Amino acid sequence: MTEPTRSFLLQQLTMLFDSIKEGWRVLRQKGPSKITFWFIALLIGIAAGFAALFFRKGINWLQQTLYGTDDVQHLHSFISALDWYWIILIPTIGGLVSGLILHHFTKDARARSVADVIVGSALHEGRVETRAGLASALASLVTLGTGGSSGREGPVVHLAAVIATRVSHRINADGITGRDLLGCAVAAAVSASFNAPIAGALFALEVVLRHFAVHAFAPIVIASVAGTVINRLEFGGVTEFKLPTMGDLQFYVELPAFLLLGLTCGLVAVVLMRAVFWADDLGNHIQAKIKLPRYLRPMIAGGLLGIIALWFPHIIGVGYETTSLALTGELALHEATVFAVLKVLAVAITVGGRMGGGVFSPSLMVGALVGLAFGLIATGVFPNVSGSASLYALAGMGAVAAAVLGAPISTTLIVFELTGDWQTGLAVMVAVSMSTSLASKLVHRSFFLSQIERRGIHLAAGPQAYLLAMFSAAKTMRTMDHPRAANEERCWEMIGEGLYLDGAATLEIAMPVFESSGVQFLPVVTLSADAAPPELLGALFHVDALRAYNRALAATAAEEHS
Numbered sequence: 001m002t003e004p005t006r007s008f009l010l011q012q013l014t015m016l017f018d019s020i021k022e023g024w025r026v027l028r029q030k031g032p033s034k035i036t037f038w039f040i041a042l043l044i045g046i047a048a049g050f051a052a053l054f055f056r057k058g059i060n061w062l063q064q065t066l067y068g069t070d071d072v073q074h075l076h077s078f079i080s081a082l083d084w085y086w087i088i089l090i091p092t093i094g095g096l097v098s099g100l101i102l103h104h105f106t107k108d109a110r111a112r113s114v115a116d117v118i119v120g121s122a123l124h125e126g127r128v129e130t131r132a133g134l135a136s137a138l139a140s141l142v143t144l145g146t147g148g149s150s151g152r153e154g155p156v157v158h159l160a161a162v163i164a165t166r167v168s169h170r171i172n173a174d175g176i177t178g179r180d181l182l183g184c185a186v187a188a189a190v191s192a193s194f195n196a197p198i199a200g201a202l203f204a205l206e207v208v209l210r211h212f213a214v215h216a217f218a219p220i221v222i223a224s225v226a227g228t229v230i231n232r233l234e235f236g237g238v239t240e241f242k243l244p245t246m247g248d249l250q251f252y253v254e255l256p257a258f259l260l261l262g263l264t265c266g267l268v269a270v271v272l273m274r275a276v277f278w279a280d281d282l283g284n285h286i287q288a289k290i291k292l293p294r295y296l297r298p299m300i301a302g303g304l305l306g307i308i309a310l311w312f313p314h315i316i317g318v319g320y321e322t323t324s325l326a327l328t329g330e331l332a333l334h335e336a337t338v339f340a341v342l343k344v345l346a347v348a349i350t351v352g353g354r355m356g357g358g359v360f361s362p363s364l365m366v367g368a369l370v371g372l373a374f375g376l377i378a379t380g381v382f383p384n385v386s387g388s389a390s391l392y393a394l395a396g397m398g399a400v401a402a403a404v405l406g407a408p409i410s411t412t413l414i415v416f417e418l419t420g421d422w423q424t425g426l427a428v429m430v431a432v433s434m435s436t437s438l439a440s441k442l443v444h445r446s447f448f449l450s451q452i453e454r455r456g457i458h459l460a461a462g463p464q465a466y467l468l469a470m471f472s473a474a475k476t477m478r479t480m481d482h483p484r485a486a487n488e489e490r491c492w493e494m495i496g497e498g499l500y501l502d503g504a505a506t507l508e509i510a511m512p513v514f515e516s517s518g519v520q521f522l523p524v525v526t527l528s529a530d531a532a533p534p535e536l537l538g539a540l541f542h543v544d545a546l547r548a549y550n551r552a553l554a555a556t557a558a559e560e561h562s
Contacts (some may be wrong), residue, residue, distance in 0.1 A: 038219055039176075041184040044167060045223030048160035049230030055141060055156050056193070057061035060398035062145025063317065066090050069230025075321060079313040087313070088306030094146025097303025098139040098355050099295035105135030109294040111356030113154040114207070115451040117161045117186065121208050122459055123470055126168055126178025133162040140356035143298070147316040149305055149346035153193050154358020157208075160189035176559050180216045183209045187220045188227030190410075195235070196417040197221075197228040200556040203410035207448070211560040257378050258427050261371060261392060262399050268370050269403035269435060270442045272344050272363065273450060279352025294354075301353020305346060314339050315346035319365040326368035327397070329390040333376045340369035359447055363404040364397050371396015371431075391427060399431040406446020408432045467552045468508040473501045476548050477524045477538040488537035491523040495534065500525050503537055507545050514542045 064070060067090065069078040079087060102109045112133050120128040140148075140155035164185035168178040183204040191200025201224040205212050286296055308315055314322045322339060325331050331339070347362040375392025394415060402411035412432050416425040442459040444450040458465040478485050494500060500523040501510055513522060521541045523536035 037180075039223055040167065040171070040181070041219035041223045042179060042226055044164055044184045044265060045170050045188035045226030046184045047163050048223065049192040049300070050225065051159050051162055051163060052156045052189045052192035052486035053230055053234055054138065055152060055159065058141050059144045059318075062142070064391060066146060075313075075317050078464040079309065079316055084310055087309050091147040091302035091306045091309070091316070092299055093302070094142050094148065095353070095355055095359055096295070096299035097146075098143045098148075099298035100300075101139040101142070101297035102298070102354065102356070103293075106132040109297075110363060111139055111155070112158045113356075113358055113448075114157050115448040117158055117182065117193030117218050117451060118210075118448055118459065119209055120161060120165070120455060121179050121182055122210075122466060123457070125175035126173070126180070126182040127391045128158065128161045128163045128182075130162050130165055133158050133165075135406040136356060137162075140358075141354040143302075143350070143357050144318065146302070147305060147309065148302070148355045148357050149315045149317070149319070149343065149350045150355070150357025151318055151359060151361030151363075152357070153190065153360040155356065156189045157186050157358075157446070160185035167274065176215075179209055179559075180219055183216055183220045185224035187224035188230075190227075191224040192227035192231045194414055195228060195231045196414050197224045199410045199417055200224040200227060201412060203407060206410050207405060207407045207446075213562050215559050215562045230366050233310060253382075255430065258392075258395055258430040259434050261374050261395055262431035263438055265367060265396050265399035265431060266372060266403050266435035266442075268340075268344075269363065269364065269400045269439045272347065272359075272366060272400070273404060273439075273443055273447045275348040276351045276359070276447070277454065279348035279448070280354075283352050283354070298355040301349050301355050304349050304353075308342065308346060308349075310337070310342065312342050318361045319343065320361070323361075323365045323397070326365070326372045326393045327390055329372065329375075329388065329393065331369070333373055336369045336373040336376070340366050340373065343369070359404055360401060363401040367400030368393045369396075369399040370400060380517050391424065394424060395427045395431040398428040399435035402432040403445045406436065406440065406449060408436045463553060463556045467556065468511060468549060469506045470552065471507045472503070472547075473505045473507070473510055473522075473524045473540045473546050474503040474537060476507065476544055477540040478534065478544065479538040482538070486521045486523070486541070491536055491539055494519070494523050495525060495536070495559070499523070500534070501540060502527050507549060510540055510545055511549075514545070 044386060056308040063075060067075065067078060067082070069075060083151055099109070100113075103112060106112075112129060113136070116133075120126060137155050137159040140150075141478070144150065144152055144155075161182055164178075167173075168181050171177075173181060186208045187200045187204035190198075190203045191197045194200070201217075201221050204220050204224070205216065209216060283297060283301075286292065288292065292300075305315065322331075322343075343362060343366050346360065347366075350357060351359065372389055372393035373388030374396060378392065379389050398411055398415040401414075402408045405411060412425065412429055415428045427481040440446070446460075449460040454457050457469065480486075480488060499513070499517060499519060501513070503524055503526050505524075510522060519542070521539040523539050524537045526537060527534050
């Protein structure tokens with residue numbers, strides 16, 4: 001052995017030995033805390049899994065009790081035989097009960113959902129509203145149990161977030177830990193709902209945390225698996241939908257059809273999202289114009305659903321029966337088209353009517369119907385070179401849901417976990433990629449981020465946009481007794497010129513003022529409701545605002561890459 005080779009090997013052995021020593025030191029110092037944290041993640045996963053299970057069973061019990069059927073999976077078939085007044089009365093009373101719950105236990109009579117979990121992750125150190133969250137879960141349970149046309153996954157995700165919030169408060173978790181625990185709860189809730197552990201973990205990372213940091217991956221996977229185990233202990237290893245054997249995909253000829261399907265589904269997803277927002281705006285306008293008590297708004301929405309259900313009972317409830325019919329190709333072209341249009345209308349009425357519930361399951365149903373309609377046309381025009389229309393239904397289901405959620409990775413995996421067929425997964429991937437690319441250009445990336453944007457919170461643009469809203473001027477300013485405080489006389493001169501900030505203002509408001517005025521500081525005052533003069537609290541310096549912003553950006557980047 002030559003001397004250079006011996007030196008090289010000795011160097012490598014030394015590096016290996018140093019790495020082992022460092023690894024052992026980290027294991028001794030941080031290992032116990034990591035194991036404790038993973039154990040907490042496991043407990044949260046179990047709790048969230050049971051929450052999802054009990055929520056689902058609660059909906060089933062309500063439907064069985066109120067509609068008098070033992071087979072809730074075929075609810076709309078049974079509703080057709082009910083007397084007309086029951087079809088209208090049940091969702092109407094359900095809307096009234098939901099409205100009363102939200103009126104008394106939330107500040108704005110609005111059901112909390114996934115959007116609020118995303119806001120909690122980004123702005124509130126992984127915390128959500130506990131009281132409003134529990135009330136929202138109860139209201140959504142009543143809505144879905146009485147025929148509301150929305151999904152159960154959104155309320156379950158927020159209910160799981162409430163569990164994580166309670167744990168975070170109990171252990172006094174910091175922001176990073178709180179967000180990780182929130183991700184654990186969300187992953188367990190999704191995996192327990194769909195029997196899809198991989199998709200549940202990625203949904204938490206992709207939609208709620210909005211990063212794929214390595215430190216969060218292990219606890220989230222542990223919780224997701226725990227949620228799946230809870231589901232399988234009750235329902236076994238069965239999938240949510242029973243699918244037929246798919247035909248072979250003729251890639252070289254049929255691939256353009258799935259690209260076109262993806263674009264079609266992207267447009268349908270945008271229509272679905274904007275229909276919900278339009279219905280919400282219309283409801284707000286009518287409510288303000290006629291001074292309608294806010295607890296009656298869900299009741300009116302429930303009555304409208306009941307009237308539609310007299311002729312089209314398919315819109316009642318989550319809609320898994322109709323989705324299954326679409327996936328198995330048991331609907332005609334005109335049925336698939338009409339049901340898709342009516343489901344969009346029903347979802348807009350339910351969510352815009354403030355009845356509660358989520359949009360994931362409705363987007364699955366709409367996507368399956370649109371995909372089936374597209375597939376029936378495609379296979380009818382090109383019968384010799386196309387596969388099964390059911391394959392288009394499956395791809396459409398994933399494409400619309402992915403565009404609505406803004407989650408192409410986890411949605412593709414949810415659909416794949418429903419089938420176990422890679423070839424089907426490839427077809428879904430093609431459609432999903434096109435739908436999400438198109439829809440994200442026409443809305444603020446997803447339904448949830450668009451909801452948040454409508455509240456004036458700019459999460460869709462990234463941390464550089466929303467972090468400024470996390471800092472208030474009052475907390476970042478220098479008080480008048482600060483060693484380097486602003487000149488008080490100059491502050492009063494600026495107040496007289498109209499250059500000042502209210503103490504409740506955030507840096508999001510302050511930074512444009514600095515940019516336009518060019519001043520080094522802005523006085524911060526307390527404004528009273530009467531004509532009393534403002535009280536000078538201190539001054540916000542431009543350099544202090546920039547320093548706080550830079551620290552927040554650095555902390556966010558460190559968390560996302562740790």
